[in-house]
Amino acid sequence: MDYNGSDTVPGPRAEDHLPHTAQAAAKIVIVGGFGVGKTTMVGSVSEIKPLTTEETMTQAGIGVDDDFGSPSKTATTVAMDFGRIRISDELVLYLFGTPGQERFWFLWNRLFEGALGAVVLLDTRRIEVSYDVMGRLEERGVPFVVAVNTFPDAPRYPMAELRQALDLTPDIPILECDARRRASSRDVLLTLVRFLHALHLTGALT
Amino acid sequence: MNPPVPPQRRRRPATRHQPPSPLAPAQGEAEGDGKIPERLYVVADSDGGDRAVLDLVTLIVACAEPPPSSTPEQTAVLRMCRSPLSVAELSAYLGLPFGVVTVLLTDMLAAGLVQARAPIVRQALPDRSLLEAVMHGLQRL
Numbered sequence: 001m002d003y004n005g006s007d008t009v010p011g012p013r014a015e016d017h018l019p020h021t022a023q024a025a026a027k028i029v030i031v032g033g034f035g036v037g038k039t040t041m042v043g044s045v046s047e048i049k050p051l052t053t054e055e056t057m058t059q060a061g062i063g064v065d066d067d068f069g070s071p072s073k074t075a076t077t078v079a080m081d082f083g084r085i086r087i088s089d090e091l092v093l094y095l096f097g098t099p100g101q102e103r104f105w106f107l108w109n110r111l112f113e114g115a116l117g118a119v120v121l122l123d124t125r126r127i128e129v130s131y132d133v134m135g136r137l138e139e140r141g142v143p144f145v146v147a148v149n150t151f152p153d154a155p156r157y158p159m160a161e162l163r164q165a166l167d168l169t170p171d172i173p174i175l176e177c178d179a180r181r182r183a184s185s186r187d188v189l190l191t192l193v194r195f196l197h198a199l200h201l202t203g204a205l206t
Numbered sequence: 207m208n209p210p211v212p213p214q215r216r217r218r219p220a221t222r223h224q225p226p227s228p229l230a231p232a233q234g235e236a237e238g239d240g241k242i243p244e245r246l247y248v249v250a251d252s253d254g255g256d257r258a259v260l261d262l263v264t265l266i267v268a269c270a271e272p273p274p275s276s277t278p279e280q281t282a283v284l285r286m287c288r289s290p291l292s293v294a295e296l297s298a299y300l301g302l303p304f305g306v307v308t309v310l311l312t313d314m315l316a317a318g319l320v321q322a323r324a325p326i327v328r329q330a331l332p333d334r335s336l337l338e339a340v341m342h343g344l345q346r347l
Contacts, residue, residue, distance in 0.1 A: 010299040011286040018265070022290045023323055025263035026340060045347070051298035053262065056305065077303070082262075082294055087343030091336075094263045094292060110304075114261055116340070128213045135218040157212055165212035186347045193344060197337045 016048045021089040028189060029111055030097045031137070032121035033129025037149040037179035038097030039081045041121060045185040046083020046095065054079050057106050078104050080111075095189075100133035108136070117196050118144040119188055121179065124154045127165070134166070145195055146174040147188045171195075260308045265290040265323040273319075279310055280319065287320055 030038045043050045056077045078099065085093045098104065098111060112118075118137055122130050137144050146166060150156070157165075163174055173191050178184045268287040272280065279300065286299060297307045314320045 010282060010301070012291065012295065012299065017289040018291065020267075020289055022265060025265055025292055026336060027261075027263045051295060053294045053297040054303045056303045082298075084292075084295075085343065085347065087340055091339055091343065092263075092265070092292075093340055093343065094294065096262070096294075110262065114263075116337070124212070128215075131213075131215045134215065138218040139221045141220045155210075162212060165214050167215045167217040169217070182347070186344055190341065190344045193337055193341045197334065197341065200334050200337065 012048070018086070018092060019089050022086075022092055023090045025092040025094055026087075027094045027096060027111075027115045028192065029115050029118045030095060030121055031100050031118055031130075031133045031144075033100050033123070033126060033133070036121045036123040036126075036130065037151075038099075038121055041119070041147075041149075041177075041179040041185045041188070042081050042083040042095050042097045044180055044182045045085060045189065047086060048084045050081045050083045052079050052081050055107055055110075076104075076106070078107055080107070100130060100136075105136065108140070112140060112142055115142070117192050118142050119192055120144050120146045122146060122148045123151060124148060124157060124162075125151065131166075143192075143196055143199060145172065145188070145192045147177045147179075147191075148174070149179045150176050171198075260293050260311060260322065262294040262304065263292045265292055266296060266311060267291075267321045267323060268319065269321050270319050276319075280314060283310065283314060284319060290323060 030041055032038050039050065054077055056075055080096050080098050082094055082096045085095070087093050096111060098107060120130055120134055120137070134144070134146075146168065148162065159174055159176075166174070168174060173195050175188065175191055177188050266283070266287045267290045268284045270284065272284045276284065279302075282300060283296060286296060293304065293307055293311065296311075297304045300307065302310070311320065311322075315322060
């Protein structure tokens with residue numbers, strides 16, 4: 001890299017450059033409650049060191065935290081971690097981990113527009129923190145699979161019991177994973193893409 | 207130890223007969239009601255007043271060397287985009303929120319300094335060959 005001065009120029013490392021043939025990018029969103037392992041999953045499959053993009057929304061401060069001495073406006077900043085996988089010389093896949101709490105939903109229109117689908121990541125110690133997000137996906141008609149991140153000290157439920165508790169339709173895949181492991185996270189993504197493909201074949205996506 | 211029964215959830219019906227507008231303003235907030243305009247949402251004046259339609263994963267490629275008149279941000283974008291880079295990555299490397307980066311890029315697109323690739327993700331449905339390509343790519347990981 002050529003530098004124009006003493007400051008380090010920001011940017012990707014040489015090995016992180018995409019080929020000039022890269023024409024298109026697709027995205028998959030990983031959602032779940034706080035601390036379920038979204039960032040871990042992004043990091044384990046990404047070929048670049050996960051990055052963070054921020055989105056800021058300024059809105060009238062009605063019904064939101066007002067601790068900052070500003071009576072009229074509240075700026076909400078949301079950081080999203082993301083990673084990247086090169087699918088081919090032409091195609092790149094981006095993975096975004098996004099918080100599921102309701103106050104972050106202003107991001108969702110942009111995030112899910114054009115997204116292939118979503119992975120809902122669950123922690124069985126606190127399953128219900130991901131329920132809202134699942135309902136939200138259903139309302140929007142975003143196809144998703146459910147991945148249960150198997151924390152060592154977390155309760156293990158039989159999948160059938162979990163499926164019933166989550167009120168999943170029979171076609172929605174649910175699987176256990178270890179978000180720290182690349183192969184396991186990759187399998188979750190593959191399960192999602194196979195599911196999307198099957199939806200396509202049956203015409204359910206049209 | 208036997209885990210307790212997981213809490214029960216109720217499936218929600220899809221309500222997407224009219225998909226929400228991607229640029230819907232915060233609820234109930236009419237424009238032009240005397241509030242200070244939001245800088246992040248300044249619109250460019252090219253084709254009908256809309257901001258360039260940029261997704262987080264739109265790939266940006268430089269078409270020129272930084273002109274002498276370029277701002278430090280523009281120079282940084284042009285350097286980084288010698289090979290294609292997503293808007294999300296630009297936002298991360300520049301340390302600027304997505305909204306600010308799209309404003310920056312809208313100007314640069316209008317000036318012909320950069321090109322945007324990849325409208326592919328913007329279609330309503332992912333097409334089957336795309337899904338198959340992603341599947342094969344993941345299998346190789």
